[in-house]
Amino acid sequence: MDEVISMFQILVVDDDRNTRRLIQAVLEQSGYRVLTAENGEAALAVLDKEYIDLVVLDVMMPKLDGYAFTKLLREANNNLPILMISARQMPADKKQGFLVGTDDYMTKPIDEEEMLLRIRALLRRAKIASERKITVGAVVLDYDSFTVSRNDEVQELPQKEFLLLYKLLSYPGKIFTRIQLMDEIWGADSDTGWETVTVHVGRLRKRFQNYPEFSIESVRGLGYKAVKHI
Numbered sequence: 001m002d003e004v005i006s007m008f009q010i011l012v013v014d015d016d017r018n019t020r021r022l023i024q025a026v027l028e029q030s031g032y033r034v035l036t037a038e039n040g041e042a043a044l045a046v047l048d049k050e051y052i053d054l055v056v057l058d059v060m061m062p063k064l065d066g067y068a069f070t071k072l073l074r075e076a077n078n079n080l081p082i083l084m085i086s087a088r089q090m091p092a093d094k095k096q097g098f099l100v101g102t103d104d105y106m107t108k109p110i111d112e113e114e115m116l117l118r119i120r121a122l123l124r125r126a127k128i129a130s131e132r133k134i135t136v137g138a139v140v141l142d143y144d145s146f147t148v149s150r151n152d153e154v155q156e157l158p159q160k161e162f163l164l165l166y167k168l169l170s171y172p173g174k175i176f177t178r179i180q181l182m183d184e185i186w187g188a189d190s191d192t193g194w195e196t197v198t199v200h201v202g203r204l205r206k207r208f209q210n211y212p213e214f215s216i217e218s219v220r221g222l223g224y225k226a227v228k229h230i
Helices: 017-029 040-049 066-075 091-100 112-131 159-170 178-186 195-207
Strands: 009-013 033-037 054-058 082-086 104-107 133-136 139-142 147-150 153-156 214-219 223-228
Touching: 009 017, 009 040, 017 033, 017 054, 017 112, 033 040, 040 066, 054 066, 054 112, 066 082, 066 091, 082 091, 082 112, 091 104, 104 112, 112 133, 133 159, 139 159, 147 159, 159 178, 159 195, 159 214, 159 223, 178 195, 178 223, 195 214
Parallel strands: 009 033, 009 054, 054 082, 082 104
Antiparallel strands: 133 139, 139 147, 147 153, 214 223
């Protein structure tokens, strides 16, 4: 069993007992610790007593539905990762979910494997956000100091270089277009052209050419992705 997974505690909130049991079984089989609640009100009571890492949340429930529950949490500045699961498949329903603050949205019937992949991604992002560090083997990116360290070697990077590397390594394997990276790191209003991204990627490749743990790969006609080699 993955030791990291077993440390996570997930709250499953659904008014349908069979759905709750099914999701609980799937998660426990994957090594997560699971608590359950039958509606939003009961879920709030659990959150008062227990430390929860992520919520798998049904939308349509009595007393306090998924939208209202999420809105309450976000208004209280609670950034707990939420995966909303709903039988509602209309774009407007998904949009409402994201507007109230869910992190991800799946429609029923649930693909169990996809649900597990989404949960892992949400937990990884939450960990990165809270620790503000990314670890790839012996390499550690520290957001607070803009440093990349490997064993005894510490490099302080220029801000844009660091942010570019941090973004790519936050989502290993995901392809980002130059325009996406440009907008996110330099700002949509920047006068700088997207060629700047290419220049910065070149600098990062040169800087870390002797680091076997990761690489930045070009995806022809699309953009770039970071690849972990460990």
